[in-house]
Amino acid sequence: MEEKLLGKVxxxxxxxxxxxxxxxxxxxxxxxxxxITDLDIKASKFKEEDVLAPTVKEEIEVLGRKSMAFEGDATDDEFGKMVIEEVIKEFGHIDILINNVGGTGGAGPALATEMETDKFVHALHINLLSAFIFCKYAGKQMKAQKSGKIINISSVGGSVPLFITQAHYSAGKAGVDALTRMFALELAPYGVNVNAVAPGYIHTVKWDAHFEEQFKELTEKVPMGRLGTTEDCAKVIEFLATDLSDYMTGQVLYIDGGLKTLNPSSSKVNLY
Ligand SMILES: NC(=O)c1ccc[n+]([C@@H]2O[C@H](COP(=O)([O-])OP(=O)(O)OC[C@H]3O[C@@H](n4cnc5c(N)ncnc54)[C@H](O)[C@@H]3O)[C@@H](O)[C@H]2O)c1
Incomplete structure (x- = not known):
């Protein structure tokens, strides 16, 4: 793989x-x-297969790069501020930010009329507030250095009511799309690109643990006839993190095998 990002953080x-x-x-x-940051740096709940080392930080180091790992809650403003300060202290700049934290935080599936308000708010925090905090602090630095790429992780669920029990998650991701455009607008004159990707149904270790029974039904909904892979998503991230996308900002790119555009109906499957 060509080392297009040598010297970038x-x-x-x-x-x-x-x-x-x-x-x-x-x-x-x-x-x-x-x-990297995470609530659980050791990923003790779900074990990935074919790892290069016990933690992602060590895997990055095995690949010959520097890394730092911060364990903490991305919805905590103080934590976000501290992480950006430490990165700047160590490297002097920050070139790429990916706001990947998301999910429902174990809120569970519920119809909107029956959803406990604190669970709704919790999911909004995980998906939207976390992205805001990191966009804010990293964006300030990128504005000052007059360069940078921010990529927010949305979901097809942010623009299509894919699952009837996911009002909390969908509303959070719709917020991520809006936030992407607002930061893009502010940072465009400073040479900072802000875009989002919206994956569809992506097969992960967590999916193996929770949704294996639903794979067939979900797969049938995807026009391309298969679930997405983590690599499908990473390829689009490469595009948005490198100079290939230098003249793009404020966009949401769908990585979904055609789901949103070609078959956007609600699924009968209940996820989460
Ligand atoms: N898997 C899919 O099909 C799919 C589809 C659309 C969008 N997405 C989005 O992609 C992103 C990654 O999804 P995934 O399937 O790999 O999820 P995942 O749950 O396997 O990974 C999410 C990671 O974020 C961490 N995390 C959660 N809340 C956190 C918090 N408050 N602070 C710090 N870390 C926290 C978790 O510990 C976990 O390691 C999420 O934003 C998700 O909403 C996933």
Missing amino acids: ALITGAARGIGREYALRLAKLGADVV
Whole structure:
């Protein structure tokens, strides 16, 4: 792989497993030093197969890059501020930010009329507030250095009511799309690109643990006839993190095998 990102510093939130880990390894292979954050840096709940080392930080180091790992809650303003300060102290700049933290935080599936308000707010925090905090502090630095790439992780669920029990998650991701455009608008004159990707159904270790029974039904909904892989997502991240996308900002790119555009109906499957 061509080392297009040599000398660049990337920060990825929620990268101890799943799709975030794939982003971290991809950017490291492209030459970047990669800092990660997670609530659980050791990813003790779900074990990835074929790992290069016990933690993603060590995997990045095995690939010959520098890394730092910060364990903490990405919805905590103080934590976000501290992480950006430490990255700047260590490297002097931050070139790529990927706001990957997301999900429902174990809120569970519920119809909107029956959803407990604190669970709704919790999911908004995980998906939207975390992205705001990191966009704010990293964006300030990128504005000052007059360069940078921010990539927020949205979902097809942010623009299509894919699952009837996911009002909390969908509203959070719709917010991520809006936030992407607002930061893009402010930072465009400073040479900072802010875009989002919106994955569809992506097969991860967590999916193996939770949704294996639903794979067939979900797969049938995807026009391309297969679930997405973490690598499918990382390839689009490579595009948005490198100079290939220099004249793009404020966009949401769908990585979904055609789901949103070609078959956007609600699924009968209940996820989460
Ligand atoms: N898997 C999919 O099909 C899919 C589809 C669309 C969008 N997405 C989005 O992609 C991103 C990654 O998804 P994934 O499937 O790899 O999820 P995942 O749950 O496997 O990984 C998320 C990681 O974020 C961490 N995390 C969660 N809350 C956190 C917090 N408050 N602070 C710090 N870390 C926290 C978790 O510990 C975990 O390591 C999420 O934003 C998700 O919403 C995933």
